[in-house]
Amino acid sequence: MTADPQNLPFDYDAELRRYHQRLLTAMDVGPDDNVLDIGCGTGLTTREAARRAVSGSAVGVDISAGMVATARRLSEQDGLRNVHFEQADAQVHPFPAERFSLGISRFGTMFFTDPDAAFTNIARALRPGARLVQLVWQDSRHQEWATVIRHALGDGRTPPVPAVGNAFSLANPADAERLLTAAGFIDIQVTDVREPVYYGSDAEAAFNAIRSLGMTQDLRTDVDPAQTEHAHQRLLDTLAAHHTADGVWFDSRAWVITAQRR
Structure with a gap:
């Protein structure tokens, strides 16, 4: 492996390409919509919303300065x-x-440290009757990518997961419904969505992509170099087993959660 993962940021747009299409359908942007994209990353969903809101607008927000800079450049x-x-x-x-007639998020609402405050703040930004459409991950046991990475790099260990601020914090629909109801949303609907996620054109590309993820650093602490090498080989072998003519893919499951601002 010669590539440095620090110089190869993970390509979430490529990973989530199948889910992106599901979100486009669910958000159903109208020509007059003013759209708020929460956790917009490099802005793919924001740009798609802007193209559809020909007489409206789209605003994307993200906590990452680097991603926002990329989003601006691409737009x-x-x-x-x-x-x-x-x-x-x-x-x-x-x-x-x-201000906004539609709120959207592609896997961007799970990481709030205070989700009650976050959804209340988002609700204030939406007009009465506005829709909120978000994609969130289901439980980690339904995510083949998470299972594979943890098994290969963590030797079967499961690190402690905080109750909030992690990728699976909205995996329980009852928790999501409670948060949204308390924030002032009604007509909450949760839809099961199952799509594979893409990790690279081949095993080596997928390996370097995975090494750029923060979760892999957490799984490889306090391990000696020989164990690390064995773990990397396990991961490479698993990635090779998932390689298809269209690249390396893993099964996954998510929720599309829609709600209406009271």
């Missing part, structure tokens, strides 16, 4: 004039009250 390249990006924490950012 400029696309010539989009009705899109705007802000580096902001949606949990506390002072959005204009009742």
Whole structure:
């Protein structure tokens, strides 16, 4: 492995390409919508929303300055004039009250350290009757990618998972419904979605992509070099077993959660 994962940021747009199409259908952006994209990353969903909201607009927010900079550059390249990006924490950012007719998020709402405050803040930014459409992961036991990485790099160990601020914090629909109801949302619907996720064109590309993920650093602490080498080989072998003519894919499951601002 010669590539340095620190210089190869994980490509979430490629990983989630199948889920992206599911979200586009669910969010159903209208020509007059003003859209808020929460945890927009490099802005793919924001740009798609802006293209559909031809008489409206789209605003993407993300806590990562690097991702926001990339999102701005890509929107400029696309010539989009009705899109705007802000580096902001949606949990506390002072959005204009009742500004947006639609809120969307592609796996961006699970990481709030205070989800009650976050969804209340998002609700304030949405107009009465506005929709909120979000994709969130189901429980980790339904995520083949998480199981494979943990088994290969963690020697079967399961690190402690915080109750909030992790990828699976909204995996329980009852928890999501409680949060949304308390924040002022009604007509909450949860839909099971199952799509494979993409990790690279071949085993080596997938290996380097996985090494760039923060969770892999947590799984490989306090392990000697020989054990690390064995773990890397286990992971490479598993990735090779998942290699298809279309790249390396893993099974996964998510929820599409929709709600309406009261």
